[in-house]
Amino acid sequence: MRPENYQARSQPPSNEFELNFGPNHPGIEGNYAFRVKLNGDQVLEARADAGYLHRGFEKLMEGRLWIQNIALVPRICVPDPVPMEVCYSLAIEEIGGLEVPERAKWIRVMQLEMSRLAAHLFAFGGHAATTGMYTTMFWGVADRDLILDRFEELTGGRVYSIYNIPGGVRRDVPEGFLDRLSSLLDYLESRLPDYDNLFFTNQVFVKRARGVGAMTQEQALKWGVTGPNLRATGLEFDVRRDDPYLVYDQLDFEIPTESGGDALARNLVRRAELKQSIRILRQVIERLPSIEGPIRCPIPNPLAWNVPAGEAYTRVESSKGELAYYVVSTGGDKPYRVHVRGPSSMHAVQVLEKLALGARLEDIAQIMFSLDACPPEVDR
Amino acid sequence: MSDIPYKDKGSILRPFKSLQFFARPAVTQPLEPRPASDNYRGFHVNDWKKCIGCSTCQKVCDNAAITMVRVPGLPEDPVKGIRNERPAIDYGRCCWCGLCVDICPTGSISLTTEYVHTCREDELDSYFVLPDPNGIHGEHFPKGWDKTADADLVDLERQPMGELPGEERIDSFDEIVEGYTEQQAIVEASRCVQCGMCHDACPTHMHAPEYIRAIWEGDVEEAVRQMYRTNPFSHVCGRVCTHRCESACSIGRRGEPVAIRWLKRYAMDAVPDLRIREIAAEGKVDYISGRRIAIVGAGPAGLTAAYDLIRKGHKVTVFEALDKPGGMTRYGIPEYRLPYDRLDADVAVITSLGVQIQYNTRVGRDVTMDELRRDHDAVLIAIGLQLGRSTRIPGSDHPQVRRAVDLLRMITRGESFEVPERAVVIGGGNVAMDIARSLARLQKQQFGKVQITVCALEDFEHFLADPEEVTEAREEGIEILDSRGPKEVVIEDGRLTGLKTLGVISIFDEQGRFAPRYDQQDEQFHPGDMVIESIGQMSDVSLLGEELTERLEWNRGRLKVDEDGHSSEPWLWAAGDMVFGPDVVHAVADGHRVAASMERYLAELDSEKQDDGRTS
Numbered sequence A: 001m002r003p004e005n006y007q008a009r010s011q012p013p014s015n016e017f018e019l020n021f022g023p024n025h026p027g028i029e030g031n032y033a034f035r036v037k038l039n040g041d042q043v044l045e046a047r048a049d050a051g052y053l054h055r056g057f058e059k060l061m062e063g064r065l066w067i068q069n070i071a072l073v074p075r076i077c078v079p080d081p082v083p084m085e086v087c088y089s090l091a092i093e094e095i096g097g098l099e100v101p102e103r104a105k106w107i108r109v110m111q112l113e114m115s116r117l118a119a120h121l122f123a124f125g126g127h128a129a130t131t132g133m134y135t136t137m138f139w140g141v142a143d144r145d146l147i148l149d150r151f152e153e154l155t156g157g158r159v160y161s162i163y164n165i166p167g168g169v170r171r172d173v174p175e176g177f178l179d180r181l182s183s184l185l186d187y188l189e190s191r192l193p194d195y196d197n198l199f200f201t202n203q204v205f206v207k208r209a210r211g212v213g214a215m216t217q218e219q220a221l222k223w224g225v226t227g228p229n230l231r232a233t234g235l236e237f238d239v240r241r242d243d244p245y246l247v248y249d250q251l252d253f254e255i256p257t258e259s260g261g262d263a264l265a266r267n268l269v270r271r272a273e274l275k276q277s278i279r280i281l282r283q284v285i286e287r288l289p290s291i292e293g294p295i296r297c298p299i300p301n302p303l304a305w306n307v308p309a310g311e312a313y314t315r316v317e318s319s320k321g322e323l324a325y326y327v328v329s330t331g332g333d334k335p336y337r338v339h340v341r342g343p344s345s346m347h348a349v350q351v352l353e354k355l356a357l358g359a360r361l362e363d364i365a366q367i368m369f370s371l372d373a374c375p376p377e378v379d380r
Numbered sequence B: 001m002s003d004i005p006y007k008d009k010g011s012i013l014r015p016f017k018s019l020q021f022f023a024r025p026a027v028t029q030p031l032e033p034r035p036a037s038d039n040y041r042g043f044h045v046n047d048w049k050k051c052i053g054c055s056t057c058q059k060v061c062d063n064a065a066i067t068m069v070r071v072p073g074l075p076e077d078p079v080k081g082i083r084n085e086r087p088a089i090d091y092g093r094c095c096w097c098g099l100c101v102d103i104c105p106t107g108s109i110s111l112t113t114e115y116v117h118t119c120r121e122d123e124l125d126s127y128f129v130l131p132d133p134n135g136i137h138g139e140h141f142p143k144g145w146d147k148t149a150d151a152d153l154v155d156l157e158r159q160p161m162g163e164l165p166g167e168e169r170i171d172s173f174d175e176i177v178e179g180y181t182e183q184q185a186i187v188e189a190s191r192c193v194q195c196g197m198c199h200d201a202c203p204t205h206m207h208a209p210e211y212i213r214a215i216w217e218g219d220v221e222e223a224v225r226q227m228y229r230t231n232p233f234s235h236v237c238g239r240v241c242t243h244r245c246e247s248a249c250s251i252g253r254r255g256e257p258v259a260i261r262w263l264k265r266y267a268m269d270a271v272p273d274l275r276i277r278e279i280a281a282e283g284k285v286d287y288i289s290g291r292r293i294a295i296v297g298a299g300p301a302g303l304t305a306a307y308d309l310i311r312k313g314h315k316v317t318v319f320e321a322l323d324k325p326g327g328m329t330r331y332g333i334p335e336y337r338l339p340y341d342r343l344d345a346d347v348a349v350i351t352s353l354g355v356q357i358q359y360n361t362r363v364g365r366d367v368t369m370d371e372l373r374r375d376h377d378a379v380l381i382a383i384g385l386q387l388g389r390s391t392r393i394p395g396s397d398h399p400q401v402r403r404a405v406d407l408l409r410m411i412t413r414g415e416s417f418e419v420p421e422r423a424v425v426i427g428g429g430n431v432a433m434d435i436a437r438s439l440a441r442l443q444k445q446q447f448g449k450v451q452i453t454v455c456a457l458e459d460f461e462h463f464l465a466d467p468e469e470v471t472e473a474r475e476e477g478i479e480i481l482d483s484r485g486p487k488e489v490v491i492e493d494g495r496l497t498g499l500k501t502l503g504v505i506s507i508f509d510e511q512g513r514f515a516p517r518y519d520q521q522d523e524q525f526h527p528g529d530m531v532i533e534s535i536g537q538m539s540d541v542s543l544l545g546e547e548l549t550e551r552l553e554w555n556r557g558r559l560k561v562d563e564d565g566h567s568s569e570p571w572l573w574a575a576g577d578m579v580f581g582p583d584v585v586h587a588v589a590d591g592h593r594v595a596a597s598m599e600r601y602l603a604e605l606d607s608e609k610q611d612d613g614r615t616s
């Protein structure tokens, strides 16, 4: 905890105490502090304490050329960087009236779903670790690495692909890539029963996660919950379906939901989405070869590129929920303002503070991970 | 959920299914180095032969990780657009985004498949490296992220320039080039990467990156302001400059260079003349120095010097033999390339600052050098090269053998002469093209057809005239022959009937001296009733008078001056074509240089006077 947030209590009741949970702890993918007041092992009060990863991205973006920000935005969410690049690009494309070629759109969808797979493997792997099931985490991370291999091949970078730019993507799909992606999907699909046995149907997990950190659909809507966390409360809402972008309207996929609204339900939604992402990717693999043409529309020399004055609000469905960029241009060579509406800040601050109330100390990490919030994106 | 049919039937024993994994190979692979992907964005390599040190990588680098470092042993040539600087990369800042690769105008920089992102113990300072073709650890890793056609961030194609088609332009002296529209100019300006190679290459170091940027920003007045920092002949240069800037332009390495000259023209045309005068007057001192300067010749060299000196508060009088200013830019360059009103606009800016031009005053005839010296503190001669050279071949003294510059002057002045129905031009430079194309227009007007043959000494591979000139001349119906040396002008009964030429074997001897050798067997006859010699010009220095000519130092017929244009006489300078050349922008540069030297001289006079005042 930072000194300015600390308030000494003079005479706490003997059975109540404060615990600084974090900023380093197993509950989240990054540094994030959570201050709880406990009565025994039960949470009485909870206070989210964000800011450890604050780098001022939104402000930084105002000082950089439009194109330079493509190297910056993926850093906002390390485990799921692709939606950042795509969403930022979509906003500029909308303001600048750029026509993204069809092929680029399909390539973008491909990466977005690859990224979702990687992020979900990371998320439930992490959740498993909070309940002591480290094998799941090791497997999740190892399998995610295989996806990163494909990212490396496609984009030149394993984690920060920096591959989407306004107008399209930066390179075409390498020879034989789709075949390799296809076998990766076969492999991942063959792993699903293993994950089910090991984790999703494992009673150690099921029993511990059921009912923990539960919220109703009504609460979820009120608190600004989106993504798998919202769908775990039974609402079939997904930006890909309800406000389609790129070529999602040409793809067949389901929107998995659960009704429990708890940590278990949230993980099960993610588990089901793995299957849907694989399904989408298979369709992309089938369609992409027949979609010829450029991978990018011409853009001006990035050193002298004035995006026309205007503003755009674009949103995509990231692995963590609804991600949106609000970009304002005053016609200059740099953005006037970029606001990132990340799903994580709602999940990690207001939702977590509420869900933690009444929970037991050992479940805090679990609740946090089940929300799959991303501290660098909260802090930005 | 349907995906996991057994999910609620899970039992405490299910996890034990994973025991089967004991029989499977471990998920963790043994740690064997594997090559990175073909596209990998690892450490940089830079092909130093291709790299020109333009620093565009540095400009796009979003982490300020790139610093340009001078590497003294490397070639450096501003005219060719090569700097001996190379990018050094701070790997503490680099994020391997590869924008430097995608924007590199030359395509010299790329990223490798080198995976290991830490330095070895003996290279603790290697986080700041100067990538060369061998890579950071000298291990020659294959290229990873490299330039590809579909990922290029530089725009290699120029905005097309509208031109009058051949048939339409041939019977008039209307300007051929149409000029850019605002939209075209902005798009063209946006291609510039601000490397400044143009600035370095330009003889007068015009602030091209700045004015291109201003045009791109839509601020044409600022563009004009940037131009007037170095060039009071921007209308002229915007049309006829030999544009070294474009040869040095880094975009031209792989594509078409930015149309810097046409952008200059656009901005000058876009700002009203009166406003240009106001901009040019910015920074003029508001006192009168009391010094008087005489300049001989109202060409670009003389008038540029006049512009600089009047801005310093001196009284400047220009003596011009002819009745209009501009020198060769008016009396040489044909109107279809440079309309007179644009030249007039440039000169009007200079006279609006107070420069006096005395027309129809030939120094040496109407006024002597002695008188100039007597009435002024310093004198500059910038008389250009007004006399055409002769081939001195048999028959070249016939009255129907003319010099290109004389004819061009007559055409500009509207003096009448008998337009030949068939003409033969000797020479292969731009002046030959100018006279051939001017005559072609007159022929078309008078006879309805063009019959002109140009005989050049050089072959097409080493041709002197610009390729566009050759193309356009051909479009206008002119025949151009290469490797033809003039033998004799054929005269029958006192009437000129044509020119005999011989095939050229070589032009220069082994020492590189001009000594053409001809193939006597390969003779051709080119019929014509006028032969025009266009083989070079020389200066008419008779204005100096015998005594001064005697006193001055000479170098092979040229007045000897130091690099500032100062002659061996303390009060006398020379500038422009007569001492340096060969084009307008050099004349402008020379004008500035000489003006600065004269200014220093005057300042010395002033301080001497002050010293005298103190001692007396």
Ligand SMILES: Cc1cc2nc3c(=O)[nH]c(=O)nc-3n(C[C@H](O)[C@H](O)[C@H](O)COP(=O)(O)OP(=O)(O)OC[C@H]3O[C@@H](n4cnc5c(N)ncnc54)[C@H](O)[C@@H]3O)c2cc1C
Residues within 6 Å of the ligand: B240, B241, B242, B296, B297, B298, B299, B300, B301, B302, B319, B320, B321, B322, B325, B326, B327, B328, B329, B332, B333, B334, B361, B362, B363, B364, B382, B383, B384, B385, B386, B405, B408, B430, B431, B434, B540, B543, B575, B576, B577, B578, B581, B582, B583, B584, B585, B587
């Ligand atoms: C046909 C032709 C085409 C050309 N085309 C181009 C081109 O496309 N681009 C380019 O950059 N350059 C071009 N040039 C070259 C360019 O015109 C000259 O380099 C430039 O004009 C030189 O400037 P200057 O001031 O030194 O001399 P000049 O322009 O020759 O001016 C000298 C002035 O001095 C005057 N003068 C001479 N003697 C006396 C005297 N005794 N008393 C008073 N006044 C005198 C002359 O009348 C003249 O006005 C061309 C030249 C020619 C001949």
